[in-house]
Amino acid sequence: MRRSGRAIRWSSVCLAMGLLVAAAASPAQAQGSTDPNPGNVKLTAGFDFANAYFFRGIPQDDTGVIMWPSGDLRFALFSGDGALKSIGVNIGTWNSLHTGRAGSDGPSGKLWYESDFYTGASLGFGKGTTVGVTYTAYTSPNGLFGTVKELSFKVAVDDSGFLGAFAVKPYMVLARELDGQADGGANEGTYLEIGVGPGHSLSRVSLAVPVKVGLSLSNYYEGAGGDDTFGFFSVAGVVTVPFTSAPTRVGSWNIHGGVEFLVLGDRNEAVFGDSSHVIGSFGIGLSY
Amino acid sequence: MLSMSGIRKNALALMTAVCTTLFLASTPAWAQDSAKPDPNPGALTITGSIDFLNQYMFRGIQQNNTGFATWPAFDLGLAAYSGDGGLKSVNINFGTWNSLHTGNTGQDGPSGKLWYESDFYATLGFGFGGGNSFSTTYTAYTSPNEGFTTVKEIMFKYALDDSGYLGKAAIKPYLAIAQEFDTGPGRGQADAGAHAGTYMEIGFAPGLAVPKASIAFPIKVGLSLSDYYENPLTGEDEKFGFFSIAGIVTVPLGGTTSFGSWNVHGGVEYQKLGTTTEIFNGGDSNQVIGSFGIGFSY
Numbered sequence: 001m002r003r004s005g006r007a008i009r010w011s012s013v014c015l016a017m018g019l020l021v022a023a024a025a026s027p028a029q030a031q032g033s034t035d036p037n038p039g040n041v042k043l044t045a046g047f048d049f050a051n052a053y054f055f056r057g058i059p060q061d062d063t064g065v066i067m068w069p070s071g072d073l074r075f076a077l078f079s080g081d082g083a084l085k086s087i088g089v090n091i092g093t094w095n096s097l098h099t100g101r102a103g104s105d106g107p108s109g110k111l112w113y114e115s116d117f118y119t120g121a122s123l124g125f126g127k128g129t130t131v132g133v134t135y136t137a138y139t140s141p142n143g144l145f146g147t148v149k150e151l152s153f154k155v156a157v158d159d160s161g162f163l164g165a166f167a168v169k170p171y172m173v174l175a176r177e178l179d180g181q182a183d184g185g186a187n188e189g190t191y192l193e194i195g196v197g198p199g200h201s202l203s204r205v206s207l208a209v210p211v212k213v214g215l216s217l218s219n220y221y222e223g224a225g226g227d228d229t230f231g232f233f234s235v236a237g238v239v240t241v242p243f244t245s246a247p248t249r250v251g252s253w254n255i256h257g258g259v260e261f262l263v264l265g266d267r268n269e270a271v272f273g274d275s276s277h278v279i280g281s282f283g284i285g286l287s288y
Numbered sequence: 289m290l291s292m293s294g295i296r297k298n299a300l301a302l303m304t305a306v307c308t309t310l311f312l313a314s315t316p317a318w319a320q321d322s323a324k325p326d327p328n329p330g331a332l333t334i335t336g337s338i339d340f341l342n343q344y345m346f347r348g349i350q351q352n353n354t355g356f357a358t359w360p361a362f363d364l365g366l367a368a369y370s371g372d373g374g375l376k377s378v379n380i381n382f383g384t385w386n387s388l389h390t391g392n393t394g395q396d397g398p399s400g401k402l403w404y405e406s407d408f409y410a411t412l413g414f415g416f417g418g419g420n421s422f423s424t425t426y427t428a429y430t431s432p433n434e435g436f437t438t439v440k441e442i443m444f445k446y447a448l449d450d451s452g453y454l455g456k457a458a459i460k461p462y463l464a465i466a467q468e469f470d471t472g473p474g475r476g477q478a479d480a481g482a483h484a485g486t487y488m489e490i491g492f493a494p495g496l497a498v499p500k501a502s503i504a505f506p507i508k509v510g511l512s513l514s515d516y517y518e519n520p521l522t523g524e525d526e527k528f529g530f531f532s533i534a535g536i537v538t539v540p541l542g543g544t545t546s547f548g549s550w551n552v553h554g555g556v557e558y559q560k561l562g563t564t565t566e567i568f569n570g571g572d573s574n575q576v577i578g579s580f581g582i583g584f585s586y
Contacts, residue, residue, distance in 0.1 A: 036328070036330025036332070037330050037332075038328075039328050039546045041328070041334065041546075041547055041586045043332065043364070071364075093384075112430065141406065147401075249331035250331045
C-alpha cells in the first residue's frame with residue numbers, strides 16, 4: 001500500500017549540511033593551500049542510516065534498517081563576476097536499501113528498494129541566488145513501485161551575505177511528474193516545497209535546523225477524498241562533525257546525525273496510520 | 289540461459305585500463321604537463337564511461353540477442369599508499385557498472401524494463417616492484433529487471449606491466465581467477481547451472497600508440513576450472529568458455545583539462561565460443577561485437 005512512492009531525501013539534507021559544515025570548519029588558509037582538487041569536477045558522496053523513510057511525507061518503510069548510499073558529480077562549467085556568477089551541471093545517484101518490509105524482509109526478498117538517477121543544471125546569480133532544473137528517474141530495483149520520472153525547478157537564496165549568522169537560506173522547489181506517480185494515484189502530480197535551513201557553526205561542530213513544508217499543487221497527494229493539498233511539515237536538527245579541520249588528500253569527511261519530526265497531511269496519515277513520526281539518522285559524508 | 293549476468297568487470301577494467309593507458313600514452317607531452325597543471329593532485333581518482341554495443345556477452349555467455357546495450361560505469365579510486373620499497377602502492381577502488389538493453393532482455397523483454405544489470409564492486413590492489421600487481425575484487429552482479437538472479441563473486445588477479453622491460457613491445461599479461469559463492473541450483477551463477485563455478489581468465493593486451501590515437505589488441509581466453517560453464521543439456525562442465533581478440537581505437541579529446549581527460553573509443557571484438565557458450569548463443573559458435581563510447585578520467 002505504501003510502496004507507491006519513494007524517499008524523503010533526508011540523507012541529501014544531511015549530506016549537504018554536513019559538507020557545508022565540513023567546508024566551513026576548515027581554516028581558510030588550509031583550504032587555499034592544500035586543496036587536493038583544484039579542478040572543475042567535484043565529488044560528493046554519503047552513506048546514511050535511518051530508522052524510517054518518508055518521501056516528501058509519503059510513507060515508504062519504518063521497519064528494519066534503512067541505508068542511503070549516494071554520489072554526485074558536479075562540473076563547474078563557468079564562473080564569472082557579472083550578473084551570472086556560475087553555471088554547473090550535476091549528475092548523480094541516490095539509493096535506498098531496506099532490511100525491513102520494503103526490502104529483504106518483504107515480498108521480493110531483495111534489499112535494494114530504490115535507485116534514483118538524476119541530472120541537472122544550475123545558474124548562480126548575484127546576492128546568493130541560484131536557479132536550477134533537475135530531471136530525476138526514481139526506480140525500484142526490487143520492483144515495489146513503478147518508475148517515476150520528474151522534472152523539478154529550484155530557486156534558492158543564500159542570505160548569509162546579508163544576515164550573517166542569522167541567515168535562513170530559503171528555497172522553493174516545484175516538481176512535475178512526467179510519467180509515474182509518487183502517490184500511486186490516478187494522475188501525475190505537481191509538488192511544491194518551501195523550506196529554510198538556518199544553522200550555527202562552532203569550532204568543531206555545527207548544527208543545522210532545516211524546516212520545510214510539502215504541498216500538492218495538483219494531484220500530488222491523491223487519497224480517498226481526492227487531492228490533499230497539505231502533504232507534510234518537517235523540522236529537524238542535524239549535527240555535523242568534520243573528521244579534520246582542513247581538506248586532506250582524500251577530501252573532506254564528516255560524520256553527521258540528526259532527528260527529524262514529521263507532521264503528515266490527511267492522505268499520508270491515512271496511509272501511515274499516524275499523523276506524525278520521528279526519524280533518526282546518522283551517516284558519513286565526503287566532499288572532494 | 290539469460291538467467292545470468294554480463295561481461296562487465298573484466299571488460300570495464302580492460303577498456304578503462306586500455307583507454308587510460310593509451311590516452312595518456314598518446315597525449316602530447318605539452319598537453320600533459322606544460323601549460324596545464326594537474327586538476328586533481330589528491331588521492332582520489334574518478335573514472336566514468338558510457339559505451340554502446342550491438343551485443344553483450346559476459347565471459348562468452350550471451351546476454352541479449354536483439355536491440356543494443358548501453359553500458360554506463362563509474363569508478364572511484366583511492367590511492368591509500370605509495371612508497372619506494374617492495375610494496376609500491378595500495379589502492380582501493382569501488383564502483384558500479386550497468387547494462388541497459390533495448391532488446392529481448394530489456395525494454396522489449398518480459399519485464400519491459402531497460403535496466404538489465406547493475407553491478408557493484410570493491411577492489412583492494414597492491415602494486416609491487418617490476419610492474420607486478422595483485423588485486424582482489426568482490427562483485428555483486430544484480431539485475432534490476434529480474435533478468436537473472438544476483439551473482440556474488442570474489443576474484444583474484446595477477447597482472448604484469450612489462451612496459452619497463454619490453455617498451456612498445458609490452459604485452460601486459462594477466463591471470464584472473466573468480467569464485468562464485470552464495471549459490472543454489474539455478475541461482476547465483478553466471479551459467480544458471482547446478483553448482484557454483486570457478487572461472488579462470490588469461491589474457492594480454494599489446495598496443496600501439498600514434499600521435500593522435502592509439503590502438504590496443506586485447507586477447508583473452510576464458511576457462512572453467514570447476515562448473516563455470518555447465519552444459520544446459522548434459523550438465524557436464526565444459527572447460528573452454530571462449531576465446532576473444534579485439535581491436536580498440538582510442539582518440540583523446542584534447543589534453544588534460546580542468547575537467548579531466550576525455551576520450552572517444554570504438555572497437556570490434558571477435559569471440560570463438562565453447563560448447564556451452566555456443567548453446568547459449570543460439571547454436572552459433574562465433575560472435576562479432578561492435579562498440580563505441582566515451583570515457584572520462586579525473
